Amino acid sequence: MSVISFEIVYRGIYQKTLANKISRTLVLAAVKEGKQGISFGRYSDSPERNGIPAKLFGYIADNSEELQAVAAKYEPKQVDVSICVDDTMCKGVESWAWYGLQPITAVTKPGGTLIVTSNYKTDDLVKHIHRRGTPYKLAIVPGGASMAGLWVYKNDGTDARVLGAALKAEPSICSMASLEQAIRENIGGDAHIEAARASFEDTRSDEVKPGQGNTEVPFTFQLLKWTEMREGVVIDGVGGHNNYRDLEGGYEPGRNEVFKKWSTRTMRPVVAFDKCTKCTLCWIACPDTVFDVTPDGYFDANMEACCGCGVCEAICPVSDCITMVNEVVFEDRGSQYLMWKKDAQAYQGYLTDKRKKGKVEKRFPITGLAAAFSGAGLDGGHNLNSAKAKSVKDFK
Ligand code: SF4
Ligand code: SF4
Incomplete structure (x- = not known):
């Protein structure tokens, strides 16, 4: 059995469109090669709230039996690829007064990959990410947090570049040709495809060893029975x-005492x-x-x-x-x-x-x-995103 699972951690409302496009396009690219997949939202409030961390999950399986077996669960306990589209969430996410604070790699498999959009370097992010007992890989897609929200789509190529990096992390999802086709059908034209290709080529990941990172113990609490x-x-x-x-x-x-809110902050x-x-x-x-x-x-x-x-x-x-x-x-x-x-x-x-x-x-x-x-502050304090070889206007 071979199932690839992924999650996208995003800022509720502000990045909803961005997260949807990444998740959906990844699944549709795999479907082009006869695979089965599903992308679904979990773990965000209903209604989703501005800036509160939220998650989408996705499974890609070789056939429908495999997909049904994994999708019957509420949400994956472990994923191959975690995608975080705002680097401030490396400090942990607190989406409900439900879990307390969850480390950003809480469900990243041992040896799995965390992809973060960021203008900072690996060491700058690792010091915020809660340490764990198993290794993982960290890949950075250069750029600030793109605010492609519920009602606006900030067409700056972040989606395509994250997709290129995701394929690099898990090449068995599909071929680059299928990803390009899915990008063309769901996101945009040549500039986006070029951006995805460049990101696939350029993305490197660093291994983060067990015990490396933030030593703080994330706060948790027991829900009442x-x-x-x-x-x-x-x-x-x-x-x-x-x-x-x-x-x-x-x-x-x-x-x-059980909802501290600071992880909402960018x-x-x-x-x-x-x-x-x-x-x-x-x-x-x-x-x-x-x-x-x-x-x-x-x-x-x-x-x-x-x-x-x-x-x-x-x-x-x-x-x-x-x-x-x-x-x-x-x-x-x-x-x-x-x-x-x-x-x-x-x-x-x-x-x-x-x-x-x-x-x-x-x-x-x-x-x-x-x-x-x-x-105030809807931009979350971030820079305009820019693909290395492209300026934002190239994506219009
Ligand atoms: S302290 Fe300032 S930034 Fe923080 S919630 Fe209050 S008004 Fe907003
Ligand atoms: S001067 Fe500024 S910081 Fe001081 S009380 Fe007034 S608003 Fe607050």
């Missing part, structure tokens, strides 16, 4: 408390406390009640709770006081305020370094509160 549930629907208030961390004074709002706000006028606008405007109030009246964005929407940056009236920075350049979720309090000069160095490394190249122009609430 049905016998433990209370009668009726009870939604507890989350409350809050009148002190900031272990200090006297300030305020920390209560937060959901960029995070960094605050230049030296510039802050304590105007309170970020605190009021944050849609997720992320800011803790410090005893001396500053507002500290809690990095466990922030979803990275960018509203605070848009609303802050002080120039360069709040800046959104690509999430990939951070290795911790600690308090920025405490770091600043401890050593303001060192914090300034930290700010400068992070802003330089994780500069957000392209953002929607946002002026004023109304604009901020209508779509």
